Amino acid sequence: DTGVSQDPRHKITKRGQNVTFRCDPISEHNRLYWYRQTLGQGPEFLTYFQNEAQLEKSRLLSDRFSAERPKGSFSTLEIQRTEQGDSAMYLCASSPIGANVLTFGAGSRLTVL
Amino acid sequence: AQSVTQLGSHVSVSEGALVLLRCNYSSSVPPYLFWYVQYPNQGLQLLLKYTSAATLVKGINGFEAEFKKSETSFHLTKPSAHMSDAAEYFCAVTSSKDDKIIFGKGTRLHILP
Numbered sequence: 001d002t003g004v005s006q007d008p009r010h011k012i013t014k015r016g017q018n019v020t021f022r023c024d025p026i027s028e029h030n031r032l033y034w035y036r037q038t039l040g041q042g043p044e045f046l047t048y049f050q051n052e053a054q055l056e057k058s059r060l061l062s063d064r065f066s067a068e069r070p071k072g073s074f075s076t077l078e079i080q081r082t083e084q085g086d087s088a089m090y091l092c093a094s095s096p097i098g099a100n101v102l103t104f105g106a107g108s109r110l111t112v113l
Numbered sequence: 114a115q116s117v118t119q120l121g122s123h124v125s126v127s128e129g130a131l132v133l134l135r136c137n138y139s140s141s142v143p144p145y146l147f148w149y150v151q152y153p154n155q156g157l158q159l160l161l162k163y164t165s166a167a168t169l170v171k172g173i174n175g176f177e178a179e180f181k182k183s184e185t186s187f188h189l190t191k192p193s194a195h196m197s198d199a200a201e202y203f204c205a206v207t208s209s210k211d212d213k214i215i216f217g218k219g220t221r222l223h224i225l226p
Contacts, residue, residue: 004156033213040122042203042216043157056213091156100145100164100207102214104156 004105006092012111013082020078021108025094032075033102034067035091036060043091049075050097082112115140117187117204119217127225132176132191134220136204139185146187147205147214148178157203163187174198199224 005024013019025032031050035043046065047057051072064082069075079086089109093102120135138144148160161172168180174197178189187204204217 031212035216040218042119042205042218045213045215048213050212093157100214101147101159101162102157104149104158106154106156 004092004094004103006090006105006108008108009106010109010111012113014113015084016081018078018080019082019110020076021090021092021110022074022076023092023094023105024074025092026103027073028096029094029103030072030097031095032069033093033095034075034077035093037089037091037107038087046077079110082110084112086110087112115144115206115208115211115215117146117206117215117217119202119204119220121220122218123221123223125223125225126194128196129193132189132194132198132222134189134202134204134222136178136187136189136217137185138187138204138206140206140208142208142210145207145209146178146180147207148172148176148187148189149203149205149216151201151203151219153200160189160202194222194224196224196226198222 007022033048034046037043049069064080067077089107091107093104116139146163149157151157161170163180171177201219203219207214
């Protein structure tokens, strides 16, 4: 068990570019969550998957955001046409079904110039 | 909708003194409550959780929290602060009827020598 891995750890991009983050959860965890954290705030829920199915998506997630978990293992979070307001730490977490306990990765920090 | 409110974005205590971090929750159903800790440049780690068993919950590193339904509170305490406790602490809530965990804005704990 190597924990939850996120890549890249830091991404700097120019406004208008697309970025993609990857999350590898703990292998036996069925659920995978994406959160966003800005400075001075707690993690904000974005979306979550149970296996490959995306079960809920926050209203915070605009149409420029899309997440996938095609084989029920790793997940990607893509942001199209990035804006400066997208600058944040994007956190991935996983859990077994029904456990209500999240194991977080170290996060992917996005800086949009 | 469920929510948590953490009172005080910054708390400073002297090394060896009592740590008290406050959290109040709002939930229309019996809540599950959590405290997570985030050390600099690290992912969030679970400190402790309450899931309707004992109201006094003991966690890692000497922390504990007490669920008080009458006060809708779940305050985090530690009898004697250590320099290594300096971190950001997040209270969080969910329930048996929900799959996502909602976080508070966090309290940064400073330990004074």
